[in-house]
Amino acid sequence: MIKIITESKDRVSDEVIEYLLAKGVSFKRINSDIFSSFSETISKADYVNGEIIWHRRAFRRLNPSEIQKYPFIYNLLDEEDVVNKFIEKKNCFKNTIYYGGYVEESQHNKLYDLYLANKFGLKVPSTLITNVKSELKAFKQIHNKIITKPIKDLIRFRSENYIYSSPGTFLIEEKHFNLLEEHFAISIFQEYIEKDIEIRVFYFDGFFFSMAIFSQNDEKTKIDFRNYNFEKQNRFIPFKLDKVIKKKIKKFLKYKKINTCSIDLILTPENEFVFLEINPQGQFGWLSKNCNYFIEKFIAQKLIFDNERISK
Structure with a gap:
């Protein structure tokens, strides 16, 4: 059985499914933004069965939407998170082919990725993580041209009439130093690398x-x-x-x-x-379209091939 965990408005998932439908292949789609019922028994009678899972986006919504307005929702979301991670780890342990996932996305650490990439021989920008103005000044003196960007995600918040967003990646200039106290919110800074x-x-x-x-x-x-x-x-x-x-x-x-x-x-x-x-769950539809790679067809064919192989 092929299972696809995604979002209801994810276009590339729609296109992969169109290829599956064209080939008459059965599948189950689980939309993460729509509540789904779930039951799991852990016992000695648990058995190993083969599945093909493509975890394209987000995670399974296991709390009914009515609960979202409860004052203790964050506690329930923490418990939902634990169950989602259990589902994925259990499926990866079983006789299951699992592409993508929620665990790596939820605990994704771009700083650790830079560290690891460097250890595996990939060139990375010289990077400073600091909350100290004097350290930042010393870093800029070494590299002259430096940038900053979010450590994890852009900051967004909504007022009555507007949606505000942080600026993303930008160059650090002298005027920015004048706005900083000696200690500030922990931030990331990198040498600016000229690009071709x-x-x-x-x-x-x-x-x-x-x-x-x-x-x-x-x-x-x-x-x-x-x-x-x-x-x-x-x-x-x-x-x-x-x-x-x-x-x-x-x-x-x-x-x-x-x-x-x-x-x-x-x-x-x-x-x-x-x-x-x-x-880990990055978009690729625009890459596929601009370069005529037909990645959606490639993924569908891969899921079909694996499903046929594991069913034998």
Whole structure:
């Protein structure tokens, strides 16, 4: 049986399912944003059965929506989190082929990823994590041009009429130092690395789908292509990753026990690859469309192949 854990509005999941329907393959879709009933018995009678699970997005919603308004909801969400992690770990232990997952996404640590990537031979930007102004000044004196960005996610909050969001990646200038006390909120800072192109990679079970992003042609996206210019899109083309860099990434992901994710890299004017980050449940639909990779079809075929193999 093929199971797909995703969100009701996830377009790439829809397209993968369209291929499954076209081939007449049975599957079960679990939308994480819709409540689903769940029961599990742990006993000596537990048996091993084969399943193919693609955990595309988020996690299973196990608390009824009515509970969301309760004052103690955060305690219940913590318990829901434990059950979701149990489901995934149990399925990975059984005779199950499991792509993606919730555990790595929920505890994803970009700082540790930088540390590990460096240990596996990938070049990473010199990075400072600090809450001390004097340390930051010393770091800037060494690297001259430095950037900051969220350690985890963008900060967003809603008022009555507006939605506010933090600016993403930006250069640190002298004016920013004037706004800081000697101690401030813990933050991340990195040396700014000149880019020839930015590279977005989608990885699935040993296969790489890579795209070059010509972000340097636009002042708005020059620091980071995710500072999108919606009026004038960057140019995207397919890109073939070097065998050496692919080998290093595979070792890194194998150590982390990740079999699918999105990866951000830089290619410098000196033709060096620099690792920036991975996103365990990162988007890939735009990469697939811009480069005509038909990743959705590839995933569907992989799920079908594995399902037939495990059913024999």
